[in-house]
Amino acid sequence: MSCPIPGEVRPLAEDDPALQLRQILNEEGEADAGAVAALGLGRQELLRLYRGMLLIRVMDERLMSLQRQGRIGFYGEARGQEATIIGTAAALGERDYIVPALREAGAAIFRGLPLRLYIAQILGNANDVCKGHQMPCHPGTRAARYVTMSSCVGTQLPHATGMAYAMRLTGDEAIVVGYLGDGATAQADFHVALNFAGVWRVPVVFVCQNNQWAISTPVTLQSAAPTLAHRAVAYGMPWARVDGNDVLACYAVMREARMRALAGGGPTFIEALTYRMGAHSSSDDPSRYRDESVTEAWRSKDPLRRVERLLERMGILDAAGVAALRASLDDEVRETVAAEEQVGPPPLRSLVEDVFHAVPPHLEEQLAELLPLSRQPVGARTHG
Amino acid sequence: MPRMSFREALNQAMCEEMERDPNVFLMGEEVGHYQGAYKVSQGMLQRFGEKRVIDTPIAECGFVGIGIGAAMVGLRPVVELMTFNFSLVAIDQIINNAAKIRQMSGGQFKIPIVIRGPGGAATMLAAQHSQSLESFFCNTPGLKVVMPSTPADAKGLLKSAIRDDDPVIFIEAELLYSEQGEVPEGEYLIPLGRGDIKRPGTDCTVVAYSKMVRLALEAARRLDKEGISVEVIDPRTLRPLDDELIFESVRKTNRLVVVQEAPPHSSFSGEVIARVQRACFDDLDAPIERVTSLDVPMPYAGHLEAMVLPDVDRVIAAIRRTLYLE
Ligand SMILES: Cc1ncc(C[n+]2csc(CCOP(=O)(O)OP(=O)(O)O)c2C)c(N)n1
Numbered sequence: 033m034s035c036p037i038p039g040e041v042r043p044l045a046e047d048d049p050a051l052q053l054r055q056i057l058n059e060e061g062e063a064d065a066g067a068v069a070a071l072g073l074g075r076q077e078l079l080r081l082y083r084g085m086l087l088i089r090v091m092d093e094r095l096m097s098l099q100r101q102g103r104i105g106f107y108g109e110a111r112g113q114e115a116t117i118i119g120t121a122a123a124l125g126e127r128d129y130i131v132p133a134l135r136e137a138g139a140a141i142f143r144g145l146p147l148r149l150y151i152a153q154i155l156g157n158a159n160d161v162c163k164g165h166q167m168p169c170h171p172g173t174r175a176a177r178y179v180t181m182s183s184c185v186g187t188q189l190p191h192a193t194g195m196a197y198a199m200r201l202t203g204d205e206a207i208v209v210g211y212l213g214d215g216a217t218a219q220a221d222f223h224v225a226l227n228f229a230g231v232w233r234v235p236v237v238f239v240c241q242n243n244q245w246a247i248s249t250p251v252t253l254q255s256a257a258p259t260l261a262h263r264a265v266a267y268g269m270p271w272a273r274v275d276g277n278d279v280l281a282c283y284a285v286m287r288e289a290r291m292r293a294l295a296g297g298g299p300t301f302i303e304a305l306t307y308r309m310g311a312h313s314s315s316d317d318p319s320r321y322r323d324e325s326v327t328e329a330w331r332s333k334d335p336l337r338r339v340e341r342l343l344e345r346m347g348i349l350d351a352a353g354v355a356a357l358r359a360s361l362d363d364e365v366r367e368t369v370a371a372e373e374q375v376g377p378p379p380l381r382s383l384v385e386d387v388f389h390a391v392p393p394h395l396e397e398q399l400a401e402l403l404p405l406s407r408q409p410v411g412a413r414t415h416g
Numbered sequence: 417m418p419r420m421s422f423r424e425a426l427n428q429a430m431c432e433e434m435e436r437d438p439n440v441f442l443m444g445e446e447v448g449h450y451q452g453a454y455k456v457s458q459g460m461l462q463r464f465g466e467k468r469v470i471d472t473p474i475a476e477c478g479f480v481g482i483g484i485g486a487a488m489v490g491l492r493p494v495v496e497l498m499t500f501n502f503s504l505v506a507i508d509q510i511i512n513n514a515a516k517i518r519q520m521s522g523g524q525f526k527i528p529i530v531i532r533g534p535g536g537a538a539t540m541l542a543a544q545h546s547q548s549l550e551s552f553f554c555n556t557p558g559l560k561v562v563m564p565s566t567p568a569d570a571k572g573l574l575k576s577a578i579r580d581d582d583p584v585i586f587i588e589a590e591l592l593y594s595e596q597g598e599v600p601e602g603e604y605l606i607p608l609g610r611g612d613i614k615r616p617g618t619d620c621t622v623v624a625y626s627k628m629v630r631l632a633l634e635a636a637r638r639l640d641k642e643g644i645s646v647e648v649i650d651p652r653t654l655r656p657l658d659d660e661l662i663f664e665s666v667r668k669t670n671r672l673v674v675v676q677e678a679p680p681h682s683s684f685s686g687e688v689i690a691r692v693q694r695a696c697f698d699d700l701d702a703p704i705e706r707v708t709s710l711d712v713p714m715p716y717a718g719h720l721e722a723m724v725l726p727d728v729d730r731v732i733a734a735i736r737r738t739l740y741l742e
């Protein structure tokens with residue numbers, strides 16, 4: 033049994049460099065002062081990162097409970113993944129595009145999508161720029177260069193490569209970031225997107241939020257490779273593995289990848305190792321399929337607490353400041369929800385809008401036939 | 417007017433649009449160095465360079481998705497599929513993404529893409545190389561579907577498709593590529609959604625598109641000798657559909673036959689028939705007939721294939737049935 037099978041994949045030793053995660057801010061919230069300074073983030077910017085992360089946490093708590101009360105149809109939390117989302121998004125320029133998966137809405141808000149519009153999209157009310165057409169947690173905002181999410185897992189990734197190709201064709205000094213989950217790495221679209229990006233060396237960065245679960249499927253069932261980042265090797269692109277609960281390390285690897293892409297060095301694959309602290313979505317109960325003691329263990333790696341400790345040590349924000357900021361964000365979310373719930377539904381005409389660039393005659397006719405009919409909102413329909 | 421083949425007309429349309437708009441580019445398998453699997457992109461690589469005439473790896477879901485991404489940020493990709501059979505490998509990108517992104521984003525992101533290539537049966541290529549999938553695309557809100565029957569229409573419609581702000585499925589009949597015809601020079605645009613009377617007549621309307629127009633015209637010529645006058649309408653764009661042109665014709669002839677190469681179940685002809693019976697119920701003097709492929713996957717053997725596909729005799733028989741001559 034000493035002769036290895038040709039091509040055998042051996043488990044990597046724990047200290048194998050390929051398994052190491054980039055980290056700047058450790059689990060205790062400690063960081064090398066020089067390493068932090070090298071990031072060039074000022075005090076205001078550090079505070080802004082923290083605020084972006086905290087808003088996600090607060091928003092998720094409020095909106096999940098709204099879903100439980102039946103006031104919104106669906107919700108997908110990002111609890112535990114705030115550092116990856118904000119750290120990577122913060123390293124982007126204004127002209128860069130984000131092609132999201134399910135959990136990056138916090139990045140859209142961080143980039144300027146008003147909270148009001150985010151909530152409007154979740155409610156599908158008349159203020160929603162998507163006119164009540166798209167599911168919650170799938171916002172899209174051209175202004176913040178954040179594309180409307182495609183629900184089919186992985187299908188957004190070829191779009192990211194295509195947008196990056198367009199950047200190169202038009203000479204736009206910008207990059208595209210395509211986000212994905214660990215589950216998406218098994219999809220055909222993932223492979224084609226990375227393959228094309230590798231062959232064409234276009235300015236795209238793939239950020240895989242490895243939260244270790246795809247609904248009830250563990251990451252170990254998605255791939256036999258030692259890490260998800262190993263995939264990048266086959267597509268001829270540089271990769272990085274990063275502690276996804278460390279906002280500073282996420283910022284650092286994205287900044288490097290972005291610089292490389294802008295300099296013509298092509299794509300990068302980033303695997304951010306994190307953990308999905310909550311359910312997959314409002315339709316899921318993880319206690320039925322996973323050992324929640326593992327989830328408990330991940331609490332000690334909480335991405336927010338680390339930043340809080342750093343901010344406190346740097347004299348930027350103390351415990352009272354954290355509590356006050358949390359309360360004010362919570363108020364903001366509650367007030368916004370309350371205000372947006374007063375707004376009526378999108379006009380019925382929006383039913384036929386944006387299917388094509390102009391409303392075609394047959395849709396005008398169908399709408400005219402529908403309008404005189406009585407109608408009830410779906411939620412109010414009684415069954416049986 | 418210059419005469420040229422169907423493939424040259426398509427080539428001219430793409431070249432003119434690429435000259436006119438730097439955001440237009442062509443992408444697909446073998447479109448560059450090989451000059452296109454069916455030589456539609458002859459000379460384009462030499463003329464426009466590798467950045468705008470792009471040979472892709474073999475992955476339809478990849479380059480269709482990439483085209484969609486490029487369209488989202490303002491480019492106008494023309495994506496060539498080696499044949500439309502392989503659009504099924506990219507069907508999620510076409511139906512779940514291209515057709516829906518504008519609507520889901522409330523109009524913030526448009527997808528001005530043209531997905532084009534040959535469709536339908538050629539000769540003895542069996543089930544996976546002979547499909548007429550247009551009904552599939554027609555059943556998808558958000559897509560436009562174009563199927564030209566002549567070189568001139570091919571040019572005028574492809575130019576319009578490239579300028580259109582919505583995703584357009586542009587299906588070319590493989591067996592028409594060498595068909596010759598007169599093609600207007602330069603700026604020649606046919607609006608999407610406008611049909612054409614390919615032959616005027618008074619006794620029976622035949623709606624046919626793509627290479628079925630040839631069958632319809634041949635049937636009309638033969639029946640003319642018997643004193644039966646057939647009007648042939650080519651909608652050219654299946655979606656949006658110029659139903660008024662069809663209604664006008666049926667109000668005149670009081671009879672309708674729809675001819676399609678696609679199989680019958682839940683297909684385009686059913687849509688035409690539903691609309692006509694509603695708008696022209698009192699005008700109809702006979703049940704509406706249709707001629708379609710047999711409802712089976714295409715067999716390979718030549719004599720079996722010939723039985724599956726519509727032919728002139730079947731079109732003639734259908735017309736005669738509407739006139740109670742059979
Ligand atoms: C093509 C496709 N198949 C299945 C689903 C159902 N589905 C939604 S999310 C999901 C799991 C995704 O897991 P992952 O990529 O790890 O992302 P995460 O949810 O962990 O953020 C699945 C299977 C889908 N949306 N699309």
Ligand SMILES: [Mg+2]
Binds near residue numbers: 242246
């Ligand atoms: Mg996951």
